[in-house]
Amino acid sequence: MNHSATHHPGPAGYAHPAGTSAIEAHGLGKKYRRGWALREVSFRLPAGRVCGLVGPNGAGKSTLMSLVTHMIQPTTGALRVFGEAPGSQGAVRRTAFLSQEKPLFRRFTVAETLRLGRELNPRWDQGVAEGIVSAGQVPLTARIGTLSGGQRTRVAFALAFGKRPDLLILDEPMSDLDPLVRRELMETLTAEAAQHGTTVLVSSHMLAELQYICDYLLVVANGGLRLAGEVDELRAAHALLAAPDGGPSPHLAPHRVIESRGAVGARGAVGARGEEGRTGVLVRLGGPVEYGAPAAPPTLEELLLGYLRSPDVPALIAPSAQPGDIHDILTRDQPETVTA
Numbered sequence: 017m018n019h020s021a022t023h024h025p026g027p028a029g030y031a032h033p034a035g036t037s038a039i040e041a042h043g044l045g046k047k048y049r050r051g052w053a054l055r056e057v058s059f060r061l062p063a064g065r066v067c068g069l070v071g072p073n074g075a076g077k078s079t080l081m082s083l084v085t086h087m088i089q090p091t092t093g094a095l096r097v098f099g100e101a102p103g104s105q106g107a108v109r110r111t112a113f114l115s116q117e118k119p120l121f122r123r124f125t126v127a128e129t130l131r132l133g134r135e136l137n138p139r140w141d142q143g144v145a146e147g148i149v150s151a152g153q154v155p156l157t158a159r160i161g162t163l164s165g166g167q168r169t170r171v172a173f174a175l176a177f178g179k180r181p182d183l184l185i186l187d188e189p190m191s192d193l194d195p196l197v198r199r200e201l202m203e204t205l206t207a208e209a210a211q212h213g214t215t216v217l218v219s220s221h222m223l224a225e226l227q228y229i230c231d232y233l234l235v236v237a238n239g240g241l242r243l244a245g246e247v248d249e250l251r252a253a254h255a256l257l258a259a260p261d262g263g264p265s266p267h268l269a270p271h272r273v274i275e276s277r278g279a280v281g282a283r284g285a286v287g288a289r290g291e292e293g294r295t296g297v298l299v300r301l302g303g304p305v306e307y308g309a310p311a312a313p314p315t316l317e318e319l320l321l322g323y324l325r326s327p328d329v330p331a332l333i334a335p336s337a338q339p340g341d342i343h344d345i346l347t348r349d350q351p352e353t354v355t356a
């Protein structure tokens with residue numbers, strides 16, 4: 017997976033013009049009767065990135081995706097998809113959404129489902145859609161209602177990819193897939209995204225797998241954005257400071273402690289590297305640090321776990337994820353009403 021800081025070019029070398037935003041949010045908020053599901057969220061997702069959307073249950077991930085796909089309207093703030101309002105013809109035409117429910121007509125056959133996709137989408141790619149279905153040996157003549165949950169997910173994937181969207185939004189797409197199918201569809205996703213410059217926003221609780229597909233990251237907690245930016249720039253802004261068991265605490269100044277515990281990471285302190293049995297402190301760097309024992313950049317999984325366990329740390333929005341001026345966003349909408 018390419019983790020270039022400036023582009024996300026795939027094997028075909030696709031690169032968007034510098035500065036193109038797939039999504040831009042400014043002061044975005046959504047209030048339901050029970051309260052705010054999302055509050056004061058501002059970020060930009062550069063075009064062509066595969067972005068993981070991570071957060072605890074109820075953090076606001078689905079709400080954000082529903083706002084981008086215009087299934088709900090924001091209470092506050094402004095949101096743009098490729099510079100256009102969500103729900104505008106341009107934004108809808110360029111976006112595909114695979115929701116958790118994956119609604120499909122149960123009485124349609126797989127072939128009929130794909131035909132419907134073709135009829136509804138001018139950019140439809142039958143080869144891609146059929147390839148995804150046939151790779152799972154799902155018969156084209158089978159009715160959707162007779163398929164297993166995982167097979168239905170595969171058909172829903174085929175519909176989403178066949179649409180050839182510029183922005184593909186996937187809400188926890190992997191939960192009912194077996195590990196091999198997950199891997200295969202993830203490879204399809206990254207290859208398609210790289211070849212066509214597709215921007216992908218994928219929510220998932222499967223942290224270890226996200227690091228194989230994502231080069232960009234949005235972390236939400238309690239309705240607020242905690243972390244946004246390139247995976248590489250976010251990792252480089254942190255360090256995992258390890259100390260031998262019972263040994264002296266690592267020197268923390270001038271850094272900000274994100275999480276301090278006996279075990280940082282999935283399998284113990286820096287366990288992902290097989291160095292178990294050490295205490296660890298995840299810090300946001302406030303000054304230079306020399307990597308090499310006892311400091312190392314965290315893996316994506318370690319970074320995510322640290323932020324998920326510490327939802328109240330101040331947000332870090334990396335430079336590449338900072339949105340443009342709110343006035344630029346709004347004046348694009350109402351050029352005639354601007355007087356000065």
Ligand SMILES: Nc1ncnc2c1ncn2[C@@H]1O[C@H](COP(=O)(O)OP(=O)(O)OP(=O)(O)O)[C@@H](O)[C@H]1O
Pocket residue numbers: 048049050052053071072073074075076077078079080
């Ligand atoms: N239609 C709704 N009406 C009222 N409250 C809602 C509605 N949809 C979501 N919420 C609330 O908004 C908050 C955010 O929910 P959301 O579904 O966006 O979270 P999520 O991050 O997608 O969670 P999960 O990981 O569990 O899917 C939650 O407190 C939820 O109860």
